[in-house]
Amino acid sequence: MHSLTDFRALCHRHRLAATHQRQVIYEAATSMIGHPSPEAIYDKVRKKVPSISLATVYKNIRTFLDSGLLQEVSLHHGSLRVESNHAPHHHLVCVRCRSIMDFDEAGLGRLQLRKLPRGFQVKRIAVDILGICRSCSSKGTRGGTRKA
Amino acid sequence: MHSLTDFRALCHRHRLAATHQRQVIYEAATSMIGHPSPEAIYDKVRKKVPSISLATVYKNIRTFLDSGLLQEVSLHHGSLRVESNHAPHHHLVCVRCRSIMDFDEAGLGRLQLRKLPRGFQVKRIAVDILGICRSCSSKGTRGGTRKA
């Protein structure tokens, strides 16, 4: 799907050096089914470039995320957050400071699912409304608060 | 809101010993605004029980999660997961093995937001459809696969 020259062009567009390691990491990340973790990518990459370092994989995944070449599946992969609100609700998540506010379920129209894969038993639906919270958008355009 | 006797009853109902530490941890977790991390709960609890250990806080949070007394804000707080699917889509998340499948945006009816708090600029909406995946529901009722 992505030839070497495609990858070089992609890197060029994003102002990144087109190294061999980067290409292999990128190919691994995009070709793996599901949503691989850095470790999983490392394992796959190692088969092609046995001398690669895990730190390089991490550094490049971060670089790709920052450039928008890849994304994170979820903003919630930091530390455990505890929820004690038993009422049905969703979350407003600030992409800048990662703060989380509750949002009553009634604030969202009815959700309807179509075309679910066979065999998947739905238990509940969690909606994250991603955006910039008030305190972050008032605090200049760059570099958020990074609070709880 | 929760008196000591309420807490004792709650513990009793869930077959947990009603210790002082547990009560203080529970009260901290439920009284804190937002969605506290174990560290944040620890900091608050320490003011009332200075001798408490962080391990005790972790153990009890886990106990509370297992008993359903508290919940996790998100199932995604493990390691970083990389997303390379640029098409708009949501996720089917298995609560048993935590596997993540993509779910095309078209499979979900239009979402409409009402009553957003002032100042929150919405960027996008991420929907997690939580349930039991096919492979887990076929594999007996207890103890999932815990795969990627």
Add this chain to the structure above:
DNA sequence: CTAGATGCAAACAGTTTGCGTCACT
């Protein structure tokens, strides 16, 4: 009295960083 809870320290997993060397542009 006994199962289970606590506290401590050590172990772990995931991720980041500092630094000397090497490669892309």
Add this chain to the structure above:
DNA sequence: AGTGACGCAAACTGTTTGCATCTAG
């Protein structure tokens, strides 16, 4: 040639575990 990438090891953060002691039931 110079900037930035690589690889290694060490540092860090968040979380779990083993074990001896203590406590609720």
